[in-house]
Amino acid sequence: MIVMGIESTAHTFGVGIIDGEGNILADVRARYTPPRGMGIEPFNAAEHHSKEAANVLRDALSEAGIGVEDIDVIAFSRGPGLGPCLRVGASLARYLALRHGKPLYPVHHGVGHLELVTHYYSLRNPLHLLVSGGHTSILVLNECRYRVFGETLDITVGNLLDVLAREAGLDFPGGPVIESLAEKGGELLDLPYTIIGTSFQFSGILTKAIQLLKSHRIEDVAYSVQEVAFSIIVEAVERALRAVPFDVDGIAISGGVASNDTLYKKLGVMAERYGLKVYRLPKRLNGDNGVQIAVVGLRMALAGVEPPELSSTGVVQRWRIDEVDIPWAC
Amino acid sequence: MGLLNRLVESSTLISRNAEADVYLVDGFLGRPAILxxxxxxxxxxxxxxxxxxxMRSYREAVILHRLRDRGLPVPMLYFASLRDGVLIMEYIEGIALAQALSRLELEDAVRYFSILGGVARGMHGAGVIxxxxxxxxxxxxDGDLWLIDFGLSYWSDSPKDMAIDLDSLRRSLDSTVPSLAERLFEEFLNSYREGNNYYDEVLRFYSRLRRMGRYYAER
Structure with a gap:
């Protein structure tokens, strides 16, 4: 079986192709980069995706060494994400499915991040930490769905880093820039540490950090923001470990911010105390990609899920991850 | 910390979690205790x-004391060394409700949530979140219930803060026992509301908090 996954929730337009065992045959992406000092403007990003879609598709097919007719299943990211961007991927997916008579599966983007890391390391049921621009959530599969054991109650950690970088006049995405600046900082500035059980908030950190930019070295602000925000996340994961009603076989970290080594190391220090291993994908697979969408498509096809009518494959900008049924885990 | 070290050495580690390392002390002034x-x-x-x-050890100590004083079911505080982050308190012989729920009959589970509603109302009435x-x-x-782990507790008589406890409880139910969550939470609310002047306002903030996670359909 050959599965194609199309990703277009935000800045990345990607096409991934995998075989029936989940081996990656192609992973091609084009990324929209907003001008310095700006965030993603949805219509500009969508315009970028429209221009790049055909190239990305062609390159992916040639990388895999196949034609469209060799594809057995097509999956696309239905949401959550930016409407204009989502529609580009959905339109391409529907066209290919109709034109070539292939089954079409709409996929939850976040489930893609989780399933990719679970699949890659053949994990049974890990505790997931999903950290990106769209999510900052702690999840475990329980009773046929990914249940949220903790999450941000305001902005995501990706958002925190991106906006801080933007305010400081740095490039998008902010995560990698903030991380390298933090290595040169060391003064711990006072930032709000808001943890509510296993949930948390970051907007207080952002507001205070932007103020501190005026009076302190950016390196120290970067260090303090990472230190406080990541400590909150790791503590929430530690609290969630206790809340899960069964044993997990590790901690899986995914999403764009998973590439941050400071966060990864902190998580490792915590996990070691409980004899757990932290599983992280090769960095290139943490960011949005088509492979994560293809992996979910493969799971759905293997589980015998009936592909929905074309009329009910519309995009969904707001879509809770714990509202998605996971039939292959039932 | 010499005395404490000796105490720890003669105790059994019973739990290691995000909050703290928890030891069972065989006899603290002749009683079984938790360190x-x-x-x-x-x-x-x-x-x-x-x-x-x-900060957390301090808050837990002061709040345990206050709640116990008000007759609420929390462990009695025996000893606190805030500098070392050490608390010694009454040992409660019970199991976590999370574990208990997997074995309980529905009607017994429902009864615990009814008791819990009253305890939460009392705690909030005492100005504690x-x-x-x-x-x-x-x-x-055996039909009795206690609240523990007050490390993240604080003083407040604002319905907005009280709503945070309701939200945490509901999230815990949703993630741990999804199929029972609705029924048990309803029972909790029924008894939480009895004679509770804050109830309407707490519930208003609670429903707002419920939608604060990622990607709810409408806000």
């Missing part, structure tokens, strides 16, 4: 870590 140490977390900058541990009200911080045994 809770907030150990340094290696993943945090030690300046931040020290501040958090001291638990801050981490989940199924692991509630102990039960």
């Amino acid at each position: 809770k140490i907030r150990v340094p977390k290696g993943y945090r900058d030690e300046r931040l870590d020290r501040r958090l541990r001291q 638990h801050g981490d009200l989940n199924l692991n911080n509630i102990l039960v045994r």
